[in-house]
Amino acid sequence: MSEDAPFLKPNEYRDTWCGQVLGDRVGEEVVVSGWVHRRRDHGGLVFIDLRDRTGMVQLVFNPDESGGSFDLGHTLRPEFVVSARGRVVARDPGTVNPEMATGEYEIHVEAAEILAESDTPPFEIEGFRSEVGEEVRLRHRYLDLRRPRMQEAIALRHRLVTEMRSFLDRSGFLEIETPVLTRSTPEGARDFLVPSRQHRGSFFALPQSPQLFKQLLMVSGFERYFQVARCFRDEDLRADRQPDFTQLDLEMSFVGVEDVIELNERLMAYLLGQMGVDAATPFPRISWDEAMVRFGTDRPDMRFGHEVVDLTEVLRGTEFKAFGGVIESGGAVCGINFGERDLPRAQLDGLIEEARELGAKGLVWAFCEDGGWRAPIAKFLSAEEQTGLNEALGAEEGDLMLVAADEHHVAAGILGGLRTRLAERWDLIPEGPDRLVWVVDWPMFEQDPDTGDWNALHHPFTAPDGEFDPADPGSAKAQAYDLVWNGVELGGGSIRINRPDVQRQVFRTLGIEDEEAEERFGFLLEALRYGAPPHGGIAYGIDRFAALLAGFDSIRDVIAFPKTASGSDPLTGAPSPVDDHQLREVGLTSRKQAPKSS
Numbered sequence: 001m002s003e004d005a006p007f008l009k010p011n012e013y014r015d016t017w018c019g020q021v022l023g024d025r026v027g028e029e030v031v032v033s034g035w036v037h038r039r040r041d042h043g044g045l046v047f048i049d050l051r052d053r054t055g056m057v058q059l060v061f062n063p064d065e066s067g068g069s070f071d072l073g074h075t076l077r078p079e080f081v082v083s084a085r086g087r088v089v090a091r092d093p094g095t096v097n098p099e100m101a102t103g104e105y106e107i108h109v110e111a112a113e114i115l116a117e118s119d120t121p122p123f124e125i126e127g128f129r130s131e132v133g134e135e136v137r138l139r140h141r142y143l144d145l146r147r148p149r150m151q152e153a154i155a156l157r158h159r160l161v162t163e164m165r166s167f168l169d170r171s172g173f174l175e176i177e178t179p180v181l182t183r184s185t186p187e188g189a190r191d192f193l194v195p196s197r198q199h200r201g202s203f204f205a206l207p208q209s210p211q212l213f214k215q216l217l218m219v220s221g222f223e224r225y226f227q228v229a230r231c232f233r234d235e236d237l238r239a240d241r242q243p244d245f246t247q248l249d250l251e252m253s254f255v256g257v258e259d260v261i262e263l264n265e266r267l268m269a270y271l272l273g274q275m276g277v278d279a280a281t282p283f284p285r286i287s288w289d290e291a292m293v294r295f296g297t298d299r300p301d302m303r304f305g306h307e308v309v310d311l312t313e314v315l316r317g318t319e320f321k322a323f324g325g326v327i328e329s330g331g332a333v334c335g336i337n338f339g340e341r342d343l344p345r346a347q348l349d350g351l352i353e354e355a356r357e358l359g360a361k362g363l364v365w366a367f368c369e370d371g372g373w374r375a376p377i378a379k380f381l382s383a384e385e386q387t388g389l390n391e392a393l394g395a396e397e398g399d400l401m402l403v404a405a406d407e408h409h410v411a412a413g414i415l416g417g418l419r420t421r422l423a424e425r426w427d428l429i430p431e432g433p434d435r436l437v438w439v440v441d442w443p444m445f446e447q448d449p450d451t452g453d454w455n456a457l458h459h460p461f462t463a464p465d466g467e468f469d470p471a472d473p474g475s476a477k478a479q480a481y482d483l484v485w486n487g488v489e490l491g492g493g494s495i496r497i498n499r500p501d502v503q504r505q506v507f508r509t510l511g512i513e514d515e516e517a518e519e520r521f522g523f524l525l526e527a528l529r530y531g532a533p534p535h536g537g538i539a540y541g542i543d544r545f546a547a548l549l550a551g552f553d554s555i556r557d558v559i560a561f562p563k564t565a566s567g568s569d570p571l572t573g574a575p576s577p578v579d580d581h582q583l584r585e586v587g588l589t590s591r592k593q594a595p596k597s598s
């Protein structure tokens with residue numbers, strides 16, 4: 001990192017960054033400051049690896065040169081904060097440390113001072129993740145963040161956001177802040193509520209996104225808006241979700257789907273290019289329907305094949321009840337050919353378990369053998385059915401096929417889920433370029449199978465594609481698009497409804513009758529009556545984006561102060577009880593227990 005070391009104005013603490021102690025400084029006297037990373041005592045000499053934001057350098061305390069500071073060298077402990085002055089010397093060839101950027105040089109200390117002592121840290125700063133539980137890392141996050149890998153991740157995130165701002169600024173976007181204390185902005189999660197002291201009994205909601213405000217900004221005529229926006233969603237526990245997270249949120253006026261996609265492809269190609277990832281534009285597009293059929297998911301990873309194949313027609317009329325029964329009742333049988341594979345029985349059974357976790361009633365495995373099937377259920381299928389299945393799945397000798405029967409989207413979804421899980425385990429993804437793909441032509445609504453209610457697939461402000469028939473919500477398509485990167489959703493957006501009558505109709509379809517719509521969204525409906533231009537936009541999850549770029553699995557690693565997977569902060573102890581006085585001020589009493597039905 002030494003080349004990008006920040007500008008340094010020399011002062012009493014330092015005139016040189018640790019990472020800058022390189023060949024051009026040999027023979028010079030320098031002053032450095034930082035944290036003791038490691039101490040080694042050797043034959044009367046003390047070696048200290050001193051760490052600052054830019055890297056590390058070795059300090060040598062020796063009795064001849066270090067004078068009165070020599071004894072101090074012995075007292076240094078990990079994470080003490082130290083300032084040292086000394087001469088830069090080229091190390092003897094035998095003592096060069098190739099692991100360290102400054103490993104060919106060292107500083108022979110002439111004077112040093114302890115600026116702050118440190119308790120023994122609860123874990124080593126040295127190795128990243130060296131066997132430390134996450135709870136402990138987060139409890140002492142300020143130490144965890146000292147780790148060079150974490151420093152790099154946070155710096156990468158900064159660069160990403162800076163490049164976002166710079167591209168959008170050059171493209172005529174204004175960064176405008178929208179309120180954090182506001183009314184509910186539905187994005188499909190629960191709201192976090194904040195009680196009002198001045199208006200007892202009333203609550204602010206924290207925004208799930210700036211959606212409604214950015215639409216109002218389009219009504220205001222700003223034309224192009226963006227924001228690096230904190231959003232808040234009170235969702236049930238899911239791995240790797242944060243209750244508060246950050247979006248790059250943007251909106252444009254007088255645009256259609258193509259305009260938004262075009263700008264965003266340039267934005268993404270620019271950002272990825274800056275971060276060292278090649279992404280050729282235009283990005284391919286796949287319709288939502290096709291993605292669901294071929295990959296069983298609306299986030300298809302298109303870097304590899306092993307697609308879902310519909311086997312229903314091959315098996316129509318089969319004697320095998322587990323398949324035949326499903327087909328007769330309108331369901332489907334789907335399969336994936338995972339290629340030649342040799343797996344022991346226990347692992348195959350393990351796959352059945354995994355399929356169950358994904359919601360499958362069962363899973364069939366089979367190997368292609370002598371043109372037919374080798375499988376526990378092979379005896380129930382005719383020779384003709386077996387060859388037909390192999391043909392449909394393109395199976396060759398030794399190939400493993402996994403098959404599921406259910407309603408089509410369920411069967412495809414389970415296989416798609418397995419495909420995603422197995423991709424890394426079985427090394428299915430070939431070396432090759434990253435794949436960004438737009439998923440387009442989304443349905444407007446999806447029906448809750450239990451209640452029959454219609455819900456918005458994106459959010460209620462998404463514009464339908466053409467006229468939509470309120471009597472048949474299932475057939476309405478949305479002017480919506482998601483950007484998926486190697487199987488991960490990076491962002492999603494849509495063209496918005498800019499007519500109050502259409503907005504009302506969509507609300508009604510969602511079961512929000514006019515009176516309720518007026519109560520909850522009257523301000524939007526009213527604004528739409530004052531000349532709302534056609535507009536649309538998108539939002540990207542910055543945490544996820546940065547985590548992918550930094551090569552971390554967890555978004556928590558690119559958030560300076562994240563919550564645990566269970567939504568709490570071990571560092572500050574949030575969320576925490578508040579005293580009765582505070583509650584009384586906002587007109588509340590605490591039951592101190594979660595309500596039974598949540």
Ligand code: ASP
Nearest residue numbers: 209211493494537538539
């Ligand atoms: N508000 C949407 C979201 O948070 C993004 C958008 O439609 O622009 O997902």
